Amino acid sequence: MQKILIIDDDTYICTLLEKYLKKNGFQVEVAYTAKGGLNHIKKDVPDLVLCDFRLPDADGKQMLQDIKAIQQSIQVVFITGYSDVRVAIQLIKSGAYEYVTKPIFPEEILNIIHKALNTPAATALVDVPIPTIHPSDEKFSNRFVNGVSEKFKEVMRHAVLVAPTEMSVLIQGETGVGKEFIARAIHEHSKRKDKPFVAVDCGAIPKDIANSELFGHVKGAFTSAINNKQGFFEIAEGGTLFLDEIGNLSYEIQVKLLRALQEKVITRLGDNKIIKVDVRIIAATNEELQNAIANASFREDLYHRINEFGVRMPPLRERPDDVIEFANYFLAMGNKELNRNVKGFEKEVIEIFKNYAWYGNLRELKNIVKRSVLLCPSDYIAADILPEEIKKNSFITLPVGSDNSGLRGATIEAEKEAILDALEKSKFNKSKAAELLNVDRKTLYNKIRQYNIEV
């Protein structure tokens, strides 16, 4: 029987999930603190941990590190409030399997658990088949959907333009915008298309094994090196190596990477033998590497070497036309996975989607659409099944005045007042006001417009 550990200080959630999952054939244990949960894992390793993002004695980031330090193969799913979604998405880049937002729908969690337990844990790179696309694989174009917006098309034009050259490419964009998709597109349009495409998430490789993972090792290089091992550079020979979240590589690895790029040679860990490599590098980052250069955590020479051609993938909120295209794609995926037959979205939902900020980009959209498919009682997804946070933060002009009484009116008034207060305190400097309100500038602008606040 597969074992699940729930770590949450909320007894309501624990009771609900414990009983529900037991009814569905799992062995379930519960811990109410981070410390209790970790002690439990040390004694009896579960297959999956369902963990609250905010525990009284630790946050999600710390918990992920601690759980993976005990046993990398444990799948971790986080339970979050909507305000933590952005951070939760970052955690997926660091090896968490998935996140679910409150309110909890046990059926949704069960679905994720089944999928997670059939997938090898992300950070256990040493045990996971190399994420490579070979020419014999299904064409990537059949597995991904293209955007339809002008901005997306422009990025694709750049990708196709640079593809046949040997230039290294740096793709910048927020987490979840589809940077790997662009990297694959470049590879598919290049002369290397019949050779491997190897995608490596540098953020998910533990620092102490990054050297061995990228450049390989020889038997005896370290205690557990019982055989010679090829690194990703050798595996990608003749093809393309996609280094996602390159800003996470340590300084030591950056030096070795620079040498590989400049001299086209590598050495395996524990060996002096020089190996020639012919690999095109496409790197990606979700941060401003310029800042990392300024604080000396990223080498400037390496930055220039990987950034012979720069591509910026705009976030989803800058290309609302793509939102619907992708929403339809995820709807079809959701129908297939959940065995449903939802036909589409009501007009109001489409407007809400187009006007929501999607800070988690495609992953957030995918999760929302999938959850909506699960909850949809009719043929079309209606606004009432969307999370409140999506409706509340979607900047469709509210029918202010039409329903301004009671609690709702009080909420609107309170929000207006808070905005006015912050604007006054910041002497109408919108950046500062946004900071005071703990929202970004775009959100503030939209709220100002929504409430007709004169500034």
Place this chain on the structure above:
Amino acid sequence: MKEQFAYYDLNPLRDSVMNDEDFFVLMLYTFINNTTTSLALLQQHVDAKDWKGVGEVAHKMLSSYKHLQIIHLIPYLEKLEQLIKQTMKIEEIVEANKLVQHFSVIILQQLNEMLVNKS
């Protein structure tokens, strides 16, 4: 038979418990016990002007309030939850706490009555 009440909606809970009446009752008792404790704690933190404490209790209460669709009180709990990260006018905190306390007590009474009638 599905219940419909003005302050909450038990249908999502009914769906979650897979028609197991004992499970349903257990969840309602869990909610009542937790909420009774949380309301007392919330008031204590407000009285002590421990705003971070207020935010943390509100954050914890939100999960079950969302699950039981207590939609009128969710905005107030969300407002109080923000105290974990930012400050707010004391009058706003007091007002939000007052509403949460007042309506939550009514909800707890209704649920208790429902459970008594069931037994």
